[in-house]
Amino acid sequence: xxxxxxxxxxxxxxxxxxxxxxxxxxxxxxxxxxxxxxxxxxxxxxxxxxxxxxxxxxxxxxxxxxxxxxxxxxxxxxxxxxxxxxxxxxxxxxxxxxxxxxxxxxxxxxxxxxxxxxxxxxxxxxxxxxxxxxxxxxxx
Numbered sequence: 463x464x465x466x467x468x469x470x471x472x473x474x475x476x477x478x479x480x481x482x483x484x485x486x487x488x489x490x491x492x493x494x495x496x497x498x499x500x501x502x503x504x505x506x507x508x509x510x511x512x513x514x515x516x517x518x519x520x521x522x523x524x525x526x527x528x529x530x531x532x533x534x535x536x537x538x539x540x541x542x543x544x545x546x547x548x549x550x551x552x553x554x555x556x557x558x559x560x561x562x563x564x565x566x567x568x569x570x571x572x573x574x575x576x577x578x579x580x581x582x583x584x585x586x587x588x589x590x591x592x593x594x595x596x597x598x599x600x601x602x
Contacts, residue, residue: 464539466558468512469566470494472532476516478525488521490514490528492536513557514538524563533567536560 470492479487494510514536516524528534538560547553 465537466540467535467537468492468494468558469533469535470512472528472530472534473511475529476521476525478521486518486521486525488516488524490516490524492534513555514560514563515557516560516563520560520563527565532565535564535566537562 473491473493476488476490479489481487490513492512492514494512495507496510497505497507500506536558538558541557541559542554543557544552544554
């Protein structure tokens with residue numbers, strides 16, 4: 463069984479590639495932190511960086527709504543990518559082919575979603591509703 467579930471923060475904005483035939487691919491990096499105490503009781507921390515590939519309609523959603531720093535939960539398959547460098551050296555790295563991406567961390571402080579990079583302006587704060595016809599006498 464090849465199943466990975468990982469929680470982390472985006473290290474960069476997703477890059478979207480669209481292919482002939484309508485298929486899309488979004489690529490982004492995740493930083494995953496691990497904290498523990500060593501034998502002396504000192505807190506230790508290590509960050510692991512993982513590349514994530516998201517295909518299809520989910521790729522478009524990732525590109526539209528995610529941005530650097532956003533927390534996500536990714537479920538998918540671990541894969542080994544191999545290639546040859548310009549110098550002719552063989553290179554490889556692990557990445558995750560995502561099957562499910564859950565956006566976490568919520569909205570910006572003003573109630574809007576991250577949208578500056580998509581060209582949309584942030585929604586303005588809602589003004590309180592004032593009803594001028596309100597009767598001053600309350601029956602309780």
